[in-house]
Amino acid sequence: MLEMRGITKRFPGVVANEDVDFTVLPGQVHTLLGENGAGKSTLVKILYGLYQPDEGSIAFDGSPVNIDSPSVAIRTGIGMIHQHFMLVDTLTVAENVALGLGKPLGVNNLQPIRRRIREVSEEFGLHVDPDTYIWQMAVGERQRAEILKALYRNVRLLVLDEPTAVLTPPEVTDLFVTLRQLTSDGRGLVFISHKLNEVMEISDEITVLRDGRVSGRTTPSESDRGSLAMMMVGRPVEFARTIAEQTPGEAKLEVQDLRVRGDRDELAVHDVSIDVRAGEIVGIVGVSGNGQRELAEAIMGLREIESGQVSIDGQPVKTPTPKHVRSMGLAYVPEERMKFGSVGDFSVAENLVLVEHDQAPYVRYGILSLKAIEERSRQLVSDYSIRTPSTATLTRKLSGGNIQKVVIAREFSGGAGVLLVAQPTRGVDIGAAEYIHEQLLVQRSQGKAILLISEDLDEVMALSDRLVVMYEGRVMGRMNREEATIEQVGLLMSGVGEPEGAAVGG
Amino acid sequence: MNDFFTVSIIIATLASGIRLAVPFLLAALGEAVGQRAGVLNLGVEGVMLIGAFAAYYTALETGSASFGLLMGLVVGAAMGLIYAFITVVMHAEQGISGIGIYLFGLGFTDLLFQKQVGTPRPISGLQTKPFDWLANDTGRAGELLFSHTVLTYVAFLLVPVVYWLITRTTFGLNVRAVGENPQAADTLGVSVNGIRTAAIIIGNTMAGLAGAALALEIGIFQQNLTAGRGFIAIALVYFGAWRPVGVMTGSLLFGIVSATVLQLQVQDVISGSVSSIANMAPAVLTVIVLVVVSRRIGQPAALTRPFTRDG
Numbered sequence: 001m002l003e004m005r006g007i008t009k010r011f012p013g014v015v016a017n018e019d020v021d022f023t024v025l026p027g028q029v030h031t032l033l034g035e036n037g038a039g040k041s042t043l044v045k046i047l048y049g050l051y052q053p054d055e056g057s058i059a060f061d062g063s064p065v066n067i068d069s070p071s072v073a074i075r076t077g078i079g080m081i082h083q084h085f086m087l088v089d090t091l092t093v094a095e096n097v098a099l100g101l102g103k104p105l106g107v108n109n110l111q112p113i114r115r116r117i118r119e120v121s122e123e124f125g126l127h128v129d130p131d132t133y134i135w136q137m138a139v140g141e142r143q144r145a146e147i148l149k150a151l152y153r154n155v156r157l158l159v160l161d162e163p164t165a166v167l168t169p170p171e172v173t174d175l176f177v178t179l180r181q182l183t184s185d186g187r188g189l190v191f192i193s194h195k196l197n198e199v200m201e202i203s204d205e206i207t208v209l210r211d212g213r214v215s216g217r218t219t220p221s222e223s224d225r226g227s228l229a230m231m232m233v234g235r236p237v238e239f240a241r242t243i244a245e246q247t248p249g250e251a252k253l254e255v256q257d258l259r260v261r262g263d264r265d266e267l268a269v270h271d272v273s274i275d276v277r278a279g280e281i282v283g284i285v286g287v288s289g290n291g292q293r294e295l296a297e298a299i300m301g302l303r304e305i306e307s308g309q310v311s312i313d314g315q316p317v318k319t320p321t322p323k324h325v326r327s328m329g330l331a332y333v334p335e336e337r338m339k340f341g342s343v344g345d346f347s348v349a350e351n352l353v354l355v356e357h358d359q360a361p362y363v364r365y366g367i368l369s370l371k372a373i374e375e376r377s378r379q380l381v382s383d384y385s386i387r388t389p390s391t392a393t394l395t396r397k398l399s400g401g402n403i404q405k406v407v408i409a410r411e412f413s414g415g416a417g418v419l420l421v422a423q424p425t426r427g428v429d430i431g432a433a434e435y436i437h438e439q440l441l442v443q444r445s446q447g448k449a450i451l452l453i454s455e456d457l458d459e460v461m462a463l464s465d466r467l468v469v470m471y472e473g474r475v476m477g478r479m480n481r482e483e484a485t486i487e488q489v490g491l492l493m494s495g496v497g498e499p500e501g502a503a504v505g506g
Numbered sequence: 507m508n509d510f511f512t513v514s515i516i517i518a519t520l521a522s523g524i525r526l527a528v529p530f531l532l533a534a535l536g537e538a539v540g541q542r543a544g545v546l547n548l549g550v551e552g553v554m555l556i557g558a559f560a561a562y563y564t565a566l567e568t569g570s571a572s573f574g575l576l577m578g579l580v581v582g583a584a585m586g587l588i589y590a591f592i593t594v595v596m597h598a599e600q601g602i603s604g605i606g607i608y609l610f611g612l613g614f615t616d617l618l619f620q621k622q623v624g625t626p627r628p629i630s631g632l633q634t635k636p637f638d639w640l641a642n643d644t645g646r647a648g649e650l651l652f653s654h655t656v657l658t659y660v661a662f663l664l665v666p667v668v669y670w671l672i673t674r675t676t677f678g679l680n681v682r683a684v685g686e687n688p689q690a691a692d693t694l695g696v697s698v699n700g701i702r703t704a705a706i707i708i709g710n711t712m713a714g715l716a717g718a719a720l721a722l723e724i725g726i727f728q729q730n731l732t733a734g735r736g737f738i739a740i741a742l743v744y745f746g747a748w749r750p751v752g753v754m755t756g757s758l759l760f761g762i763v764s765a766t767v768l769q770l771q772v773q774d775v776i777s778g779s780v781s782s783i784a785n786m787a788p789a790v791l792t793v794i795v796l797v798v799v800s801r802r803i804g805q806p807a808a809l810t811r812p813f814t815r816d817g
Contacts, residue, residue, distance in 0.1 A: 048693070050815055071695025086690035088683045089807070099683050100694030102676040149694075 001026045001188045002047075002078075002157055007056035009042055016042040017053070018212045024157060024188040029179065031191045031199050034209035035232055035429035036399050040192050041083075043209070044159045047190075048080045049073040060157075071100065079150030080159040085142050087134045093117065093145050094130035097152050113152075120151050124181055140171040147178065158182065159190040164198055165427065176202055194232070194429060196225045208232055233431050241437065241462055244445060248465070249278030251314075252449035253299075253330070253418045258308035260291075260298040268294035270473040271308070271501045276418065276449040281440065283464030284453045286493055291473035292453045293335060296422050299451075300332050301325040312418055326355065331416035333407055335423040335453070337400070341407040344396030348388050349377035351395050352410050384409035385435065401432025408436060412443055419443060422453040437463060457489060474499035517646045519769045520762060521653055527761025528661045529554070529720040529732075533739035534746070534753045535661075535668050536712025541743055542672060543705035544685035544808040545593055548604025550713045551736025552611020553585045557717030559615040562727035563622060565629040575632070575657070575718050582714015585611075586707035594702050597812040608736070616729045623727070631722040632657055657719050662754070664712075669750040681705050685806035688813040698813045713739075734789065741792050747804040756795070763787050 002024040009017040017039045024030045032040045045051045047058065049067040058065055060076050067073050073080070087096050094110045094117060102108060110130075117130040126144040134142060143163060150158055160179075164172045179202060183189055193199050199206060200220045208216040208231040216231035229237040253276040262268030269291045276282045284292055297303035299310055301320035310317045312328040322332075334340035342351045353362050353373050361372040377391040386405045388398055395403055404424065412419065421440065425433035440463055444450060454460050460467060467484050469476040469492040476492040476499050491497065533550050540547050547553075557578035565574030589607060592598045635641075636659065637652035644652065672678040680701045683691040688698045713736065720735065721727055738760060746752025767784045770776045776784055 050693070069695065070693045074695055080693065082693065086687070086693045088687045088690050090686050091679070091682060095679055095682075096690075098676075098679060099691060100696045104676055104680075106676050108674055108676045108679050 001061055003059040004043070004047065005057050005059070007043060007046060007053045007058075009039075009046060009051060009053050015212050017046070020056070020209070020212070020214055022207055022214075024190060026156075026186045026188055027183045028204045029183055029189045029191050029202055031193060031203040031206045032209060033192075033194065033196075033199055033206055033228060033232060035194060035431060036401065037429075038209040038232070039212040040209055041161060042212075044080065044161060044190060044192065047073070047159065048078060074100070074153050074155070077154065077156040078159070079153060079155030079157070081143065081146045081150065081161060081163055083161040083165065085146055087142060087145060087149075089135040090133065092131050092133050093128055093148070096134060096145065097130070097149050116152060117148060120148055124148075124151065124178060126178070140167055140174075143167070143175070144178075151182075155187070157188045157190070159192070161192045162194075163191070164193060164195060172198065196228050199228065200225065210234055229430055233434075237430055237434055241441070243441065243463070243465075246279050246445065248280040249447060251275045251277050252312065253420075253451060254309075254311040254314075255295075255299065256309045256311075258295065258298060258310065259306040260294045260303055261306055262291075262294050267306075268473050269298065270499075272470075272473070272475055274451070274468055274475075276451050278417070278449050279444060279447045280465040281444050281450040281452055281463050282466050282468060283460035284451065284468050284470055285457055285460045285489060286455070286470035286476075288455050290470045292470055293422070294473075295470075296332075296335070296420055296451075296453055299325070299420055300330070326416070329415075329417040331355075331411040331414055331419050333411050333419070333421040333424055335426070337404050337407050338396070342395050342403055344394065346395055347392045348381065348386065348395055348398070348406055349373055349391040351406050352377040352380050352391075355410055355414055380409040380413055383413070384439070399429070399432075401428040401435075404428050404432060404436065408439060412439060417448060419448050419450045420453075421450060423455065424452070425454075425456065425459060433459075457486065457493075461486065461489070469493055471495045471499065474501060476500075513646065515769065515773070517650050519765050521650050522768070523758065523762030523765035524650075525654060525658060525723065525761070526764045527757040528658050528723070529716040529735055530739050530742060530757035530760050531661045531754060532664070532716035532719060533713045533736055534742040534757055535664055535750060536709035536716070537740055538709075538743045538746065538748055538750065538753050539668060539672070539681065539712075540705050540709030541809055542685045542748055542806055543681045543702045544688060544806050544811060544813075545702055545706055545709075546600045546604065546740075546810045547589060547607070547706065547709060547713075548601060548737075548740065549585075549589065549607025549611065550604075550709075550739050551732055551734065552608035553582055553710050553713040554717035554720065554732045554736045554739075555611040555615045555730070556585060557582045557714030558721035558731050559618060559717075559727055560714070561718030562629060562721040563618070565631075565722065566623070566627060569630075571630065571632045571722050574629075574722060575715070578714045578718025578721075579711055580714070582711040582717070583707055585714065586710030587703075589710060590703040590706040593812065594699050594706070597814065600810045600812075612730060615727075615731075619727055619729065626726050626728060628725045629722070631655075631725045657722075661719070665750045665754045672750070677701070677704070682806075684813070685808055688808050688811075689815075692813070692815065702813070738788060738792050741796055744805075745795050745799050747799075748806065749804065760788055760791065763791055 004022040007017050007020040020043055034040045046053050049069045049072050052068060058067060065076055067076060094114050097117060098110060098113050114130040121128045126148050128145050128148050163175060167175060179189060191202055203220055206218050207214060210232060255274045257271045257273055258269055259271055260269035272295060286292055294303055298305050301322045305320060312330055317325060338344055353376060356362055362369055381391060384405050387402050395406060424436050440450060452464060464481055466480055468478050469489055471493060476497050533554055537547060537550055560581040561574035561578035564577040565571050592603045593600050632655045634656045636656050641648040641652035672681060680696050683696060684698045684701045692698050720732060742753055742756040745756040767787050771781050
């Protein structure tokens with residue numbers, strides 16, 4: 001149904017796509033797999049008319065098409081679910097669907113649109129109400145509204161750019177059911193992802209891109225995670241790591257009966273106690289929103305502690321402010337690198353000294369020593385293999401993985417004995433994730449105490465000496481890595497079992 | 507002092523307040539349309555001045571106030587084209603471009619006035635009062651409602667028209683979409699630049715009309731005739747939370763405050779330095795309004811952000 005032949009797209013200084021061939025058959029889910037920056041988004045933006053290719057041709061249903069704008073793409077029968085939803089928050093679902101339809105100078109009659117939305121919503125089990133405003137909807141619902149917007153336009157080929165990145169595991173399951181329903185009607189789907197498990201589950205065919213070129217074509221039955229990762233990264237990727245045996249030292253971070261309130265004043269952390277010893281990684285797992293973020297913020301002094309005690313190196317934290325906590329020897333990799341971990345409009349060098357910028361040698365008599373900052377940042381850029389054109393490059397221009405490396409370089413290099421690391425590889429490409437995992441193990445071998453908070457169960461299982469499962473702000477279970485199984489942890493994560501502290505007084 | 511609080515004077519003050527609200531209302535309604543599409547025009551004051559001079563000079567030369575009004579509209583639209591070119595096509599920073607438009611309008615109209623007119627000569631303003639015959643029969647309420655020129659009725663009629671345009675038409679839906687999330691509108695095939703250009707032209711045309719209305723009301727032109735009304739109109743868009751009825755409420759408030767100050771001076775209730783201080787009332791009110799209404803509920807999310815496909 002779709003044939004893209006020899007697509008080449010150059011941007012100043014980079015070739016985003018080079019001689020890419022890509023075809024989709026009716027009723028097929030064809031996955032585009034690749035790291036961030038491999039050229040997946042460029043290819044589908046060309047398909048959707050947002051970019052024009054420098055070379056190559058596109059044919060739809062056997063006849064050549066010239067897609068030079070999104071409206072041509074829509075008329076051709078191509079729809080796209082963008083990674084960042086293309087919905088107007090202040091409009092209703094019906095109004096969002098109506099956008100771009102209708103005569104430019106006409107009166108806008110939403111009645112037939114509402115009716116049709118209900119029909120389509122019913123048919124595909126999307127449960128979208130046409131009169132709800134987008135800002136009132138949860139992320140999963142917004143995605144269904146996006147899909148509905150495309151279906152309303154009778155698209156025959158639907159492109160989904162990283163649709164699972166924002167979804168919880170149950171929502172992913174629902175999405176896949178919907179996607180299967182779409183292909184059963186003969187529609188073609190282009191699925192973009194870098195999550196290998198999902199790709200193996202949903203795809204009929206897989207095309208792998210690396211550095212703008214096709215590096216492999218396969219199907220789930222002919223491949224496994226290892227071979228896919230190899231095609232993506234261009235070298236073998238280790239999924240199972242061997243962790244050196246080492247005897248942990250004494251407790252460096254102790255959290256006792258911590259009780260913390262969340263943003264809506266609810267009790268987000270219920271009497272949680274955790275200790276982390278020198279030379280070990282303790283992993284906290286749980287579905288997002290079960291108190292992990294509040295726990296980390298409370299330890300870091302960013303959120304008020306209602307009761308309980310945090311101690312670092314045996315010393316109780318008396319004034320819980322980030323500056324004081326840091327001076328006691330705690331470093332922090334926050335979960336949102338762009339929002340809390342770095343300043344996008346600062347240079348790489350400035351971000352690298354953000355913690356130590358008020359200390360010698362980076363500042364003397366209140367004046368920044370640009371030379372010392374430059375030396376330090378050059379050192380860190382090479383030590384942590386941060387891929388950046390220069391230390392003066394604005395941080396927001398780097399890829400997600402490299403921004404994360406900037407944050408990690410800054411936090412890991414400061415000599416802190418305790419590392420509080422939240423979601424270190426979320427949205428990061430495989431290569432960078434692998435590197436970050438290696439660095440965590442290096443820090444472990446140097447005797448650092450690491451508290452790792454992650455939603456990625458594989459990550460926590462692979463790296464942690466001990467696991468703590470959190471559910472609704474309570475500890476559901478603790479175990480050593482050797483005794484933990486995915487099934488058992490998965491059950492605890494969904495709240496099956498007896499939480500600690502719940503039986504007290506009952 | 508006692509004389510001031512008679513019914514007839516209060517009615518007269520309110521009636522003049524409605525009249526004085528007209529330039530605010532026209533300019534602010536137009537600016538609201540532009541801002542709903544995501545374009546801020548700080549040059550409203552300058553466009554009003556150009557519209558005012560065009561109307562005044564045309565009326566002076568041809569003796570026709572209606573023809574003057576038409577010229578105000580035309581130059582307003584022309585300024586809209588220029589501003590659209592600067593901000594939509596060239597992606598210039600909107601705040602600073604608007605200040606440029608203001609300074610241009612201020613200087614250019616003064617230059618033309620000195621060159622072409624020199625000493626101020628009065629013109630006869632709009633005389634058509636379509637409902638005047640009702641005013642005599644309906645007593646004091648009639649004076650309040652029916653004693654105005656056609657332009658006043660047009661201005662207030664534009665409130666529901668603009669409301670309808672924004673909420674009920676395809677064009678209005680597109681305006682709201684490109685003001686909130688132009689990328690989303692673009693992916694659905696809406697021409698973001700086209701919609702923004704149209705909204706800017708509507709806004710500037712109404713600013714030109716507002717200036718013309720002012721010149722024809724006063725019957726004279728002088729340097730800086732608008733005296734900050736264009737800037738107040740921008741504040742009124744915020745005050746009215748980008749909604750036509752809110753904008754109208756604010757315009758009436760400012761018109762009535764101005765009329766009251768004027769009436770107090772005419773009646774000699776206040777004089778001397780007090781009178782001068784009272785002249786500041788609209789400016790002070792603007793500051794208070796902006797502080798109180800600094801919540802930005804309803805502000806278009808993409809306001810002042812130029813649109814490009816690469817974000």
